[in-house]
Amino acid sequence: MPIDLNILIGGAAGQGVHSITTPLARSLVRAGARVVVVQDYQSRIRGGHIFNVLRVSDVPLAGPREGVDLLVALNQETVALHLPELAPGGLLIYDAEQVQEVPPGVPALGLSLEELLPGTQAGEIAVNAGASGAVLGLLELPVAGLAEMLAESFAAKGEEVAGWNRQAATRGWELAQKFPHAVSLAGLTPPPTPWLLMSGHEAVAVGALMAGLTFISGYPMTPWTSLFNAVAQRALKYGVVLEQAEDEICAINMAIGASYAGARAMTGTSGGGFCLMTEAVGLAAMTETPLVVVVAQRPGPSTGLPTRTSQGDLQFVLWAGQDDSPRAVLAPGSPAQGYAVALKAFDLAERYQIPVFILTDQYFADSQHTCRVEDFPARRIPFALETEPAGGVYERYALTESGISPRRLPGFGPELVVADSDEHTPDGHLTEDLRVRVQMHEKRLRKLTALAGEMRGLTTAGDPEAPVVLLCWGSSRGPVSEAVSRLAAQGVAARMVHLSELWPFPREPVLSALEGAKKLVVVEQNASGQLMRLLRQETGLVGTQAVRRYDGRPFTPEYILRGLSGVV
Amino acid sequence: MPIDLNILIGGAAGQGVHSITTPLARSLVRAGARVVVVQDYQSRIRGGHIFNVLRVSDVPLAGPREGVDLLVALNQETVALHLPELAPGGLLIYDAEQVQEVPPGVPALGLSLEELLPGTQAGEIAVNAGASGAVLGLLELPVAGLAEMLAESFAAKGEEVAGWNRQAATRGWELAQKFPHAVSLAGLTPPPTPWLLMSGHEAVAVGALMAGLTFISGYPMTPWTSLFNAVAQRALKYGVVLEQAEDEICAINMAIGASYAGARAMTGTSGGGFCLMTEAVGLAAMTETPLVVVVAQRPGPSTGLPTRTSQGDLQFVLWAGQDDSPRAVLAPGSPAQGYAVALKAFDLAERYQIPVFILTDQYFADSQHTCRVEDFPARRIPFALETEPAGGVYERYALTESGISPRRLPGFGPELVVADSDEHTPDGHLTEDLRVRVQMHEKRLRKLTALAGEMRGLTTAGDPEAPVVLLCWGSSRGPVSEAVSRLAAQGVAARMVHLSELWPFPREPVLSALEGAKKLVVVEQNASGQLMRLLRQETGLVGTQAVRRYDGRPFTPEYILRGLSGVV
Amino acid sequence: MLPPELYAGIESAWCPGCGNFPMLKAFKQALAELEIRPQDLVLVSAIGQSSKFPHYLKCNTFNGIHGRALPVATGIRLANPTLKVVVTVGDGDQYGEGGNHLLAAFRRNPDLTLVVHNNQIYALTKGQASPTSDQGTKDLLHPQGVPYPPLHPLALAVAQDCSWVGRSFAGMPQHLTEMYKKALTHKGLAFLEVLQPCVTFNKVNTYEWYRKRVYEVETRPDYAPEDELWAYRVAKEWGEQIPIGVIFRKPRPILEESFPQLAAGPLAGRLPERPLAELLAEFS
């Protein structure tokens, strides 16, 4: 039996839940464990209740699961809320200064400053470091690496604080030794090439950088911000111009301006901000300016639940902007896919001169997964520019069979680049000639033909012949694929079909992937069944069942299986 | 054979094409003719080429048709562009000072100041008045009414100018007498109750006023502006507060504020402006604030063709805003329907506490149709407010079976009205309780159930058993119904199914209306087939053929029949 | 005076020590002293820490979307001019996303109070620079510091003839209460900016930082809030000296009074009978 351990670390915002999670998770990965970390937080800065769940295994993990094996509680509320989830044989580690009551009979390790760092002023951080050390101790892993990591990350606060962290972790580790080691990771060997622990947005950022990103503009909005931050941290080093805009309208128009002038450009936002960008989506399509737009979904309508997850913006993104215009919509299902999708997005935007969307969500954005370096193959996205002297007249929007016209950059030769949001002639000037209108409108939409041929991005898992098919998209891939494996383990043949490329809809690949489906369960994180509608619209196929979640939490295999009970 | 005459009046913008059209059209209607006027204009103020077509008949007209029987040319370009369309037996009336060349053999009446008002300084207006008079003369209708109307409309410019107009019209009428009267309207009798000549947007404005509109905010944008203007002209008289906003974002938020505080509120815009409103569409849905939003379509993407017509915003409006939220989408097919739809929109918004959309377009907005007073039945839209003292705690968003909660207004009692764009508790305060989230999200979407039951708005025409069905929506109704009649005249059994209520999709009514269809032709003014997609998504039915127009001009029966050639 | 407890709202989600707390307290005190009943008051906010303010108060509330409180508030006033309307929003909200509505509000001069909680930071989104962040402010998006100077909101207001402009500081509860009272009793748009330390994300513009710099502008010997040039000069002061108090006053007609339609009172619930025949007759 593979190891499968869920560690829940909970407390109030500001208590250091993240400062425990990250070093602990990284230590585990370095030791050779597979780790998935999911974050659950509120739209506030201090107080309230937040928690991270680290799922740890010795085999690859698809995503999170439910249940708690080790509960690290930084306050009483965490005990109250999560102790009921603690599995038999589980252990509670708690901050003895914050947690007053532990129900009798619960195996528990209380940590206090007193015991961890007697005679110091270390305060809260000591308990946090101690708890991380204790977890490693319980799992029979050495603490030295973690202690070093903590010391390093507190180095800026001086040698004393760094030292406190080192000691507290070590002391926590020792204190854990007196507990039974229900699960041991002592047998793990560190991978020869170190594994990575990466969030979805970090992977998209790396993909964008590898695609040659040189310009990004945006406005803060959760959960998009984490991607913007991930680029910002690397912007100076890698020569990316980054500008914080006064609003989302500016952000997208600025990116369009930069792209028109030759930068490889990107912007992004979340639902409410995307509303403000929709007008310029049409502008990019009309002026045929390459642009990558990230839409990081969260539950709505309106402000909704800012820090939660959702897949509720699919149809909005598909049709955003007045009248018909070409676009591509991609939605990665894992960090590795996020990286690949980012590269593909820039490639499609460049070659088709269109806006390309990457649909992510809070779960995809924040959750960290163990990845291998090999999952991130290098790829170069060349420019698709006309650079030969035009000789005669240059027509930015020359009518072509593919719908793609020769693109040039202003200032790089005598050819003038004229772009217009009005309907225009081939040389870019506004026109009221309605025959030209028809030609231009058809030219732009014609791009979809070849583009459709490039839409694949289908992942299947499970028994390829199974009559039960779970169809899903975007970030739900991990939980759905695990649900399929669990069904198999229960003797129920099932398979997953996952779409990471949604528009132009990959009609043929989907039809052939769905062949033989008797029960077609569409699994998605919205209340109305947006993929189910899209599927019917594009193929005529009707989902026979649905599993939907819209409470703002990500899917788990358990949730999906509950949803399927009675169905399969 | 009924009379069916097309009069095309063309010239440069600023030459007075409209000043001829309106009095002429109104005179014809008063005389007992049925008239449809369509406008074709460019996005400029002076110059270029614009024209109006008056279709005149002694039987009811569904809409415009192609062809020209009488050509009134205010400049040479009009002759060049439209003379080829002139039917055999047709006549050209032209401004002899502007038109230098009339091809030999064309029956033509040139009008000059010289001849119309010798010895005066009347200038251009004389020719315009003269041309109107000449048209009436040709049609054997008396000129007195027209002359009065002209004199009245120029009264502000002084008695002399008024007199000139009167005289020029009369003189034009006389000059026409020497031409053969191919078509005579002399046999018409004026209707006992005067008929109306009304545009779609005027009818929606009247409907909104009758629905109790008390607040409107907006920002200028063609073709929405004409509706805003129509309300503005009547605002002071009927007690409507009107505010021109600094942008569309303000316009919709201001209307939401007004509605929250108890005004019956409306806003509107066109494509690009609607993009900017999408965020607040979600706000209205989330705060459950009644709101009517007019989206007057024009060709895109982006700025596109500002003064032309389109039906390209259907899918955008259906899904605009992040995540799922309830709404209704209506799209009238005639002025009378525009009036009824406006009343219904306010009624639905009020009772369901949702945003309700009226989708119009430039053709619907500007074209004028002959209507009867009986087509505008009075209807009262009461408020749906809770006014009894609450006694205990008042919950603005109390969970109910219908999804509709008791609405109150702030300041009208001790009950506090708390509205929030965040997910909220029944009393309106923001919450991170994810069970409450699920309840609230389901509550809001539950409104769609009853709402769906109120969606009818299906119009059928033609042979109810015919295997050929032309399915259409919104403003295309007239041309499609005429195409069906013409098919019948050619011995081809066909029928029209027209939808003026699109969301929640009237699934059952559509399915039963489409029963027996062998050939299902979806007729719409966009390139990608948005209704065709919606139909498949909602019913599984696949349009077998399509007639689509996207050059910015409205459908004509001829265009549709050409599109059907080889099909039926 | 009404009891301040009358306005007790739900429990707050702000950080301990946040400048929003003294603001909430002072605001309740001002309401109580002015005897503004919860039911006659509408608080309008948008999105940000500061925009949660109305929830922590007992009153009618419209908590709308980011940057758009002013249009909503103006709409409320135009539907019911008998309501007391107060906008409570953040610097990022009003000066960033909502800048265009600020410009328009100055022109319109609706009779409402606009309170901007200026913590010189986007707090709710975790500490990005806002339009009022001082030049050089470092954050995750500006590791080299914000390259350009901040907006000057008060000078903006004076330049556009805002009818009442003032500033206060969350660290001076009494001053704050008085300023709230003045703003609330002004007829026309009262724009009150409050320096509101964010103890979590803004480690530069702290209580101490402000306390060292603020001075009560009424104490200036040349105090002349009706003199536009004087007000402009004072409004532009920022740095070693930060003026607080009433900086500018310019009596102007209010928006609502330009609508004869509102003379008969609130539109709220008004269902006018309209003469259909007369409406249609225009088209015959």
Place this chain on the structure above:
Amino acid sequence: MLPPELYAGIESAWCPGCGNFPMLKAFKQALAELEIRPQDLVLVSAIGQSSKFPHYLKCNTFNGIHGRALPVATGIRLANPTLKVVVTVGDGDQYGEGGNHLLAAFRRNPDLTLVVHNNQIYALTKGQASPTSDQGTKDLLHPQGVPYPPLHPLALAVAQDCSWVGRSFAGMPQHLTEMYKKALTHKGLAFLEVLQPCVTFNKVNTYEWYRKRVYEVETRPDYAPEDELWAYRVAKEWGEQIPIGVIFRKPRPILEESFPQLAAGPLAGRLPERPLAELLAEFS
């Protein structure tokens, strides 16, 4: 000097007599005198009669959407600071829909020229009041007249330390050419407002109306465009006396220079090789 014919564009769709014509002519003259080649110039506009300007000129053009020219132009400058970028838009466009970007542009100070064609009206949409329409202006939407005073764009610019602020008048071709030249040669954001009569829709603010009122500000004995208070006072003048000329100058670092990323020249077509292994190593 280059020949002004070099810049001949497509035929215009403006009304005869429109103030945009002399602007077009003077602008071409200025370009020719400054020897700015079409290929090195990008005109950025939005939507309105004035925004058609770039089509009637031979140059690179980005004619974007209503109100959003400044963000596009700033993006262009940030991608290629070797391009000469000029924004040509209307009063409705920039002061109405685009007001928020104006505020931000003043702060950013990108090195570009912003020309606002101020005809005090929304012309393309057929004559609605714009933010600069004088109080009392009647139109279809305001049969009783606009109830509130206009925006004061130049005072707004001064208050936000815009690095160059000027005004000219379409009825004075030579003044206009000179002002274009000054704006085009300023380093940083040059904000030039041009009084541009709309002969079709604005029957009040005509050539004559403006001609009677404008005066060249340089002729004032107290001329001091580097003195902020002086500039503010002059920028606020509107009515019987309307100042034209260079009103404010405040040297400031430009946006582009705050990006070391741009030191190596345009981003345009730059395809940097990035070290994948190094990028990934951060996550191990």
